[in-house]
Amino acid sequence: MALDLLAFGLVVLFALIGSVLASRLGQSPIVGVLFVGALVGPAALNLVQYSEVINSFADIGAVLLLFTIGIGLNLRRVLRFGLRALMVGAFKIIFIILVTYQTGLLFGLQETDAMLLSVTLSITSTAIFASMVRNMSTKDTHAVDLLMAVLILEDIFGIIVLTVLTSYSSLASAVNLKPDIILPIAQGFVVLAVSYVIIRRAMKPIVRELVKHNNELLIICSLALCALMSALSDTIGLQASIGAFLAGTIVSSLDEFKGIENNLLPFISVFSLFFFFTIGMQVNLSIIYTAFGLLLLATILNVFLKFFTVTASTFFLGFDSKEAIFSGVAMLSVGEFSLLISKAAAPYTSIDLLGLISVTVLVSTALSTAGTRNIESIESIIHALLPKRLRVTFTRVSIYLNQVVAAFEPKGLFFSAFLTVWSSVAFDLAMLVMINGGIYLLVVYLIVPYPVSILPWIETKTIAEFAGLLFSLPFLLSLFRGVKHLLDALTESFLMAEGRHDALDMRIYNNLKMFVFFILIAFGWPLAVVYFKLPRFFNWLGVLPIFMCILHLWGMSRAIHYIFERQRDL
Numbered sequence: 350m351a352l353d354l355l356a357f358g359l360v361v362l363f364a365l366i367g368s369v370l371a372s373r374l375g376q377s378p379i380v381g382v383l384f385v386g387a388l389v390g391p392a393a394l395n396l397v398q399y400s401e402v403i404n405s406f407a408d409i410g411a412v413l414l415l416f417t418i419g420i421g422l423n424l425r426r427v428l429r430f431g432l433r434a435l436m437v438g439a440f441k442i443i444f445i446i447l448v449t450y451q452t453g454l455l456f457g458l459q460e461t462d463a464m465l466l467s468v469t470l471s472i473t474s475t476a477i478f479a480s481m482v483r484n485m486s487t488k489d490t491h492a493v494d495l496l497m498a499v500l501i502l503e504d505i506f507g508i509i510v511l512t513v514l515t516s517y518s519s520l521a522s523a524v525n526l527k528p529d530i531i532l533p534i535a536q537g538f539v540v541l542a543v544s545y546v547i548i549r550r551a552m553k554p555i556v557r558e559l560v561k562h563n564n565e566l567l568i569i570c571s572l573a574l575c576a577l578m579s580a581l582s583d584t585i586g587l588q589a590s591i592g593a594f595l596a597g598t599i600v601s602s603l604d605e606f607k608g609i610e611n612n613l614l615p616f617i618s619v620f621s622l623f624f625f626f627t628i629g630m631q632v633n634l635s636i637i638y639t640a641f642g643l644l645l646l647a648t649i650l651n652v653f654l655k656f657f658t659v660t661a662s663t664f665f666l667g668f669d670s671k672e673a674i675f676s677g678v679a680m681l682s683v684g685e686f687s688l689l690i691s692k693a694a695a696p697y698t699s700i701d702l703l704g705l706i707s708v709t710v711l712v713s714t715a716l717s718t719a720g721t722r723n724i725e726s727i728e729s730i731i732h733a734l735l736p737k738r739l740r741v742t743f744t745r746v747s748i749y750l751n752q753v754v755a756a757f758e759p760k761g762l763f764f765s766a767f768l769t770v771w772s773s774v775a776f777d778l779a780m781l782v783m784i785n786g787g788i789y790l791l792v793v794y795l796i797v798p799y800p801v802s803i804l805p806w807i808e809t810k811t812i813a814e815f816a817g818l819l820f821s822l823p824f825l826l827s828l829f830r831g832v833k834h835l836l837d838a839l840t841e842s843f844l845m846a847e848g849r850h851d852a853l854d855m856r857i858y859n860n861l862k863m864f865v866f867f868i869l870i871a872f873g874w875p876l877a878v879v880y881f882k883l884p885r886f887f888n889w890l891g892v893l894p895i896f897m898c899i900l901h902l903w904g905m906s907r908a909i910h911y912i913f914e915r916q917r918d919l
Contacts, residue, residue, distance in 0.1 A: 575592075
């Protein structure tokens with residue numbers, strides 16, 4: 350017992366030293382705790398060794414860390430920037446995974462190692478980003494709000510990856526996403542989702558009663574909720590931290606809890622430090638020279654790919670150059686989810702992924718902190734490297750894409766059209782399902798087992814199917830009108846951004862050109878997936894060029910229709 354208490358005290362002391370040193374250097378406390386953990390751990394000075402008590406506190410710290418992230422989940426912020434945040438996050442994650450995976454294979458990594466490295470580098474640290482911008486003058490800007498929405502979506506992506514890794518002993522099976530692999534995860538999430546709804550409803554009257562007394566009871570209630578959801582998640586075969594994350598979202602969604610968040614966070618931070626400290630203890634600093642090439646590759650990929658994807662996507666979605674560069678620099682850090690994924694992936698990788706990512710956390714955070722203090726210098730360097738004509742072209746593309754995206758946001762053209770027809774389209778689909786489902790049940794359970802001849806020259810089954818088609822016809826026509834209205838609004842959204850008064854022949858030419866371009870991509874994408882040895886789920890990205898083909902084909906048909914109408918009027 351005395352030795353356990355001594356180990357506990359040493360961890361707290363060294364974590365405090367690391368936090369103070371990092372703060373003095375203008376870095377996140379997480380960086381200092383990781384570094385000191387590696388320095389005093391078994392692989393270096395060996396001043397602190399693993400014990401059951403330390404590991405237990407570290408596990409609790411990991412759970413509470415996800416609980417904290419859940420508390421910070423602001424659904425209003427996500428809904429406010431929903432489409433733009435989704436576009437920035439999706440482009441960032443997909444592009445980084447593709448490029449890092451291929452680069453890893455090119456440098457001799459195994460497929461599993463390359464995929465795990467690409468996934469861990471694609472996620473930015475929410476905790477480090479929040480810590481970095483907390484005391485900055487830009488913390489209330491439009492850019493920070495959008496980036497926080499992006500980070501929330503990335504956290505959800507991290508939860509999904511963590512679930513897949515910790516639910517199966519075969520990584521290859523998880524990557525292939527076979528039905529027998531997906532089904533247990535889906536069942537677990539369904540159980541957890543139902544439990545989430547029930548517990549959230551049950552918590553409301555309990556919290557209303559507790560709030561009449563004092564905040565201490567609310568704190569105890571929130572921690573009990575975290576423990577309950579974590580235990581439930583672990584029981585159904587999912588990661589305990591997923592339940593903690595959902596418990597945090599429940600706390601965040603109930604107004605009665607708003608007053609206790611500031612009281613909870615310092616308590617949770619202490620346990621979170623144990624998690625980061627034990628992660629640091631597992632790092633062998635000799636990786637800096639034993640795997641220097643791989644470490645340098647990971648650092649370069651992380652810095653350049655994150656900076657490029659975030660800066661480009663935010664600029665093309667309407668940010669000015671300074672805001673876009675700030676966004677790219679601020680999102681460089683690798684953090685908590687990357688560490689959790691690296692730790693969970695240890696049995697599947699042949700490289701020291703945890704050590705590699707831990708060192709990358711230190712380097713990326715230092716670069717991000719230094720970069721945010723020198724945005725003007727970085728902006729001037731980029732402007733000097735890009736020719737003026739290219740900058741003008743990028744600005745025009747930015748204006749166009751910003752107008753297109755605005756059409757899909759509230760009060761936009763497509764959004765308004767969708768609100769107009771969605772109820773009608775949903776009703777038509779429901780009626781079609783009911784009619785054809787009823788006909789199917791009638792044929793399978795009545796007509797086939799008990800054949801009755803109505804007309805001798807026509808089978809009863811054929812009559813039933815024809816009746817189903819006849820009853821479906823009005824709803825099919827209504828559905829077609831609704832879909833046509835949506836497609837018209839969709840193509841008009843792109844045409845308005847280009848300029849509505851373009852000549853019809855130019856519209857036809859431009860749509861035909863883009864149709865050929867996207868059809869080539871659609872046919873070439875499956876070949877690219879096979880050639881570059883990408884996991885099979887990347888085949889689903891081929892849906893995007895197919896959708897764009899349909900869009901431009903529809904735009905071309907509308908332009909031709911307008912030409913015929915003009916000739917008829919003449």
